[in-house]
Amino acid sequence: MKKQLIAAGIAAALLTVAACGSSTYAATPFPTKPTEAPATPAKPKPQPNCGNPVASFAPEGPLPSPDNLPAGSFMETIKKRGRLIAGVSADSLNLGSRNPITGAIEGFDIDMINYVAAALGVDVELRVISSPQRLPVIMNNSVDIVARNMTINCDRWSQIAFSAEYYHSGQKSLVPRTSEVKSLGDLPKGTTICTPTGSTSYANLRARFPDLTAITADTDGGCLALFQSGKAFGISGDDTVLAGDAAQDPYARVIPGEQFSQEPYGLGISLQHKDFVRFVNGVLEQIKSDGRWKASYNKWFAAALGPAPAPPKAVYGR
Template identity: 45%
Template sequence: MRARAATAVAVLLVSLAGGCSGDSSRPRAGASAAPSAPPATSGPGAPADTSCKPRASLRPAGPLPKPGAMPAGTYMRTIQDRGRLILGTSQDTLLFSSRNPFTGAIEGFDVDMGRQIAAAIFGDPDKIQIRVIGYDDRVEAVDAAEPVDLVADTMTANCDRWGDVDFSTIYYDAGQKVLVSSTSDARGIGDLGGRKVCAAQGSTSYDNIAAAASRPVPVARAGFADCLVAFQQNEVDAISTDDTILVGLAAQDPYAKVVGPRMSQEPYGMAISQKHHEFTRFVNAVLERNRANGTWKKTYERWLGDLGPAPRPPAAQYRD
C-alpha cells in the first residue's frame, strides 16, 4: 500500500518542515500595490497581472567591484563590514533549500544563489548566515526589526510583491503542476474535476486549484508536507503547487509522479529591501555574470540535473 510505504518518510518530513506552504506569502497588510497595477487575479484562465512588468528589475550600475572592496556608503559595504551575508530561506524545499539530514546544513539551488552573492562581496561563499524564515514572512523579512539582506526561497516575483520589495532579475522559471499516483491516468488539472487536490492553506497554489475550469475540490493543509501525508494516506487524490516543490515531494515517494502542463508561470527572483536599490543592482550584476560564465548552468546541474539537461538561464529584463 502506498500509505504504508511512505507515511514514515512523510511524518519525518512534517516534523522537520512544520509550516511548509509553497509560494504563499502575501503583500504586507495595508501596503500599496505596485504603480499602475490593478488587483492581481490568479488561476487558469485568469492570467496573472503583469502590468508592472514583474520580470524586469534594476539594471546593473557597471562593472562589479572587487571582492572585499565594496564602495563606501553602499549596502554592500555594510554587509562587508558586518562580515557575513544574511540569507533568508526555508529548510524544507528539497533541491532548493532543505536541511541535509547528515550534516545539518541547509543547501540547494536557492542557497547557492545566496552563496554566489556572498562570494562576490567577500571572495568567500562561506561568509553567509542562513536564517530560516516562514513562507508568509518572506516579504517582511528584508525590512524586519532584524532584517535579512536578501530572500532566495522559491519566491515568485509578481506585481503585488513589487509594491513592497525589490526583486532581482529572474533566476529560475517554475510553474504550477500536479502530483498524482504513479498509476493515475490524469495528465493534468483538467483531468481532476471533482477530485480532491491539496495545497498549502493560504497559498497562491490553493487559489489556482479553486479557479481551475475543471472544478477540482481544493483541500487545504498547513503545508505541503502535510499534503504529502494526506496523499499517501489516500485522503486526497493529488497535490498541486510549483513544479520545483513537487519534484522534491515525488523524490520521496516512489508511488508518485508529476504531470500536466503548467497551470501558471512562477518566475523566481531574490527579494531585497527597497531601501537598498544599489544592492539590487549589484545582485543583478552578479546574476548577469554568472549566466554568462556558466556558473548558473553548473548550479542547475548540481541540484536539478536529474530533471534533464540544463536549459538556458532566464534572460535578464530591466526596467530602467
C-alpha cells in the same frame, strides 16, 4: 452498610483523582485541520500595474570587488557585519533542504545565496522561513535577502523588490502513481489538493480548477505530509518543488504535460535597498555567463527535469 461504605469510598476516590487531574494536567488539544478554501472561491483581486513584472534594476557598471564596495551602500553594511542573512526553505528538496547526513541546508536556491555572499566576501547565515513569511521578513528587515522559490509578480513588487529572474518555473501537479488522471480536471468535484500557504500556486489552482477543494500547508513538506497521510489527494505547485516531492515518494508522480502557469523566480530584497538589488543582478549576470548557473542547475535538477536550459535573460527598466 458495607456496600454503601465501599460505594462512598469509590466516589470519594474518583473525586480526588478528578481534582488532582484538573490541577495537574491540561487537556490534549485536538490536531488542527489544514486550512481549507472557502466553498465559493473569492474573485482574484486585480494586481497593481507595475509594468513588466520581471523587469528589475540594472547593475551600475562592473561588479565591485569585496574590498571595494561603494561607501555608504547596503553592501558595505553587510560587509562590516561579516555575514549575509538569508531567508530560505529547509524542506524543499533540490531547492533548499537539510542534508540528513551533514545537517547542512543545500540546493539551487542556496547556491544563489552563496554566490552573492562570495561576491561580498562574507559568510552566510541561513534563516529557515515558511512560504507566508517570505514577504514579512524582508519588509521588517529580519533578513537581507530571500531565496525561497518566490514568483515575481506586481502584487509583490508593491511590497518588496526583486532581482532579475534567476529561474523560470511553472505550476504542475503531483498525484498518486496509481492514478491515471492526465489533468486535475479529470478529478471528481471536491477532490482535495494541497498548495503552500501564501503561494501563487493557491490562486492559480482556484482559478483553473474551482470545483476542487484547495487546502494549504505552511511548507512544501507540509503538503507532502498531507498527501502521504491521505488528507490530500494531490499537490499542486512549482515543478521544481514537485520534482523534489516525487524523489522522496516512490508512490507519487508528476502529471506530465499539464503546466498551467509561468513562474519566474526572483530573489527578494527590501525596496529600501535598490543598490543591493543592482549588485545582486550583477552577480546573477556573472554566474549565468561563466557556467556556474548551468553547473548548479545540472547538479540539482537535471535528474528530474532534464539538462539545463539557457539561463533566463535579465530584463531591466526600473
